[in-house]
Amino acid sequence: MGAYIARRLLLMLVTLIGMSMLIFVMLRLVPGNITDIIFDSAGFVNPAAKKKIEHQLGLDQPIAVQYVNWIGGLMRGDLGYAYVSEKPAIDEILPRIPVTAKLAGLALVFATLFGVPLGVVSAVRQNTTLDYVLRVISLSGLSLPSFWLGLLILMAFVQFLGWIPIYKSNPASVWEEIALLSIPAAAVGFRSSALVMRLTRSSMLEVLRQDYIRTARAKGASETSVNYDHALRNAVLPVVTIIGIEAAFLIGGLIVTETVFNIPGVARFLVEAIRWRDYPIVQNLVMFIAVIVVFVNFIVDLLYVVLDPRIKYEG
């Protein structure tokens, strides 16, 4: 197990180095750079002044030198300066992380709390009206774009309550913040919950047909015990995998949800930084997301061992 973890950690490092090179090069392949954007808001471009700014920002250096400078800074904990705000990149990124983390966390909680139990119910009550209703709901969750769902929610709140649940910079209490975040979390988590529900259902259906379930019933175990102690425990492995993957891919849904609900999180900020070709922000943020994705996958792999004693990793 120890050797496996060491090998995985090494692989993670290689993956992250590869990612950093990929991000760095791809970002520079996108047409235009920050100087174009700086001049865009002035409605003209002065080539001489543009060159001067490029020199000040080090954009006229060879790409390899720029890469080494960035990685060197990263090693020292220096993320550089944001091109647009001219502030340290860390000061721009750090305050936004907790906002997105809370939103993503709540969305995952929503996806799990709704997806798993409803998936179990749907499987246990297979081909009943309840099953059909739940399947339709899960299908809508997969097909509704989150921006559209978000807007519908906002319109409904304004129309019926005369209030709009958009993010406030300084919520009065933790509860107000949770209340404000729970609505967008539900909007973004709806799709994930639908996915979790469908997977739980199919996984449960497969397990419920196994011999050991019949044996458990024959031994007189209650239906609740059969469904939750025997079936769900064995059906949950693919569900955990998909929750792990969803946690990583949630960022895509969060971009739209943060925009619609006006939440100043990292997902929306990343898109904006890409638009502004704010390299220090984009590079560091994408690296941060890459670390999260790689780490979550690692944790999920380790969780398998906990959830299924039959799984053993060998060095």
Added chain:
Amino acid sequence: MRSKLVFGIALAFAAASQAAAPALAQKQGGTLRIYHRDNLPSGSIHEEATISTVQPFMGVFNNLVVYDQQKPLNTPETIVPDLADSWAWDATNTKLTFKLHQGVKWHDGKPFTAKDVQCTWNKLTGKDPDDFRKNPRAIWWHNLKEVTVNGDYEVTFVLNRPQPSFLSLFASGYTPVYPCHVSTKDMRTNPIGTGPFKFVEFKRGDTVKFARNPDYFKKGKPHVDAIEWKVIENRSTRILAFVAGEFDMTFGTDVTIPLLKDVNSQAPKAVCEVAPTYVSINLIINPKTAPFNDPKIRKAMALALDRKAFIDILSNGKDDIAGVMLPPPEGKWGMPPEVLQTLPGYAADVEKSRAEARKIMEGLGYSEAKPLPVKVSTRNIAVYRDPAVILIDQLKKVHIAGELDVVDTSIWHAKVTRGEYSVGLNLTGVSVDDPDVNLYENYSCNSERNLTKYCNKEVDALIDKQSQELDVEKRKQIVWEIERKLAEDLARPIISYQRSATCWQPYVKGFVLHHNSIYNNWRYEDVWLDK
């Protein structure tokens, strides 16, 4: 005539309601909450050419003079003192001297003096080593020879030649006075002014906050304690938020004519005013790329335009058909419709013009079966894309097969400046209704903001001629002559001038929307909240 009458009545009504306003006791306090439509580039007004910066930051600064914030039209007659108590021209009309208000302090406590004025214009004219990173309105000051100071409270602007509209340039929201002792870099991120509101913080993509300046030199002003701007990039969200009462005002001009119906029905008590934005939709043709280097093709394109169809589709007919200058009644220099129709490409009978265009195209070997393929480039923003689509449809009628080429919005100006386009659809804003601003900025050979690099020495000479003409009527005739030449040369043909609405809650008092510029009325020092 009828529109003039209606406009006159509307102005009289606006003036009457403003006259009545002081009768109400102005309440002090409260926070004015406004949404912002996008992420503003910086806080340095001098370095930007966008309402996104000038609207939130104008309240941080003062000008030497300013357009009266309580009068809807910007004219030389509505220019009032700001940091300057008075001003006077010398006998040669080449020296403009301002007497400055005494006892004014910058937000960091340092005294404001004539040196600060001199510094600001030295930066604008490239004479200061710490000059601006970008200087979009450098052309405004091309006639300025030097700025001299006489003691701490008198400053003189020395011109190369007379320029009667020179004072108007100082009255724009784009012309604040900057402090000498603060670097241009700091002015972008942490601006210091003398204005009614102090800059507090700018959280990118989130909020911009300003607090009342208790030491403001205009006693009793401002009335609100703070202004808080919240950036909401999604238009549906921000309009819903305004309807829900989350904001006291919309971002200026943010409510388009089609959206206005929704706002009126969902927030019937909100005050919404429609006004010209002085932002034109215009066609740009690159004369350096074949086959558009052939004037015949450019002429055919101009003849294909059905401006009325554009404005009917885009604004339910509310926008204005115009030449280069904003048309009357709000515009002082634009041509009335009967004169405008005599310009090439403006004829009322569009079908006849298009028949002529088809004949030109057929003469060049194009036909319905074999049209001229062209990419119509535009920014990837709805206000650009929508007219571009209409343009493509209209060009089709004269054997030109357009294909929409959507350009990433952040590199639009860079692409156009490099000439990497054949035909484009562009939007251009003008901040002061004066030919010196519009013509020098967009059509003179030396202007960096002349995107298409149009250059006609004869037109340049005429621009200079009108600039020094003291007689307003004579000057207008020269301006109209320039308009005619620009139309003949197809220099950035103007399709229309936009109108849009700004809305505010009924308890917001003391705000007057300007009707011939969107860049000059955001000081907010007279605004108060009746709640």
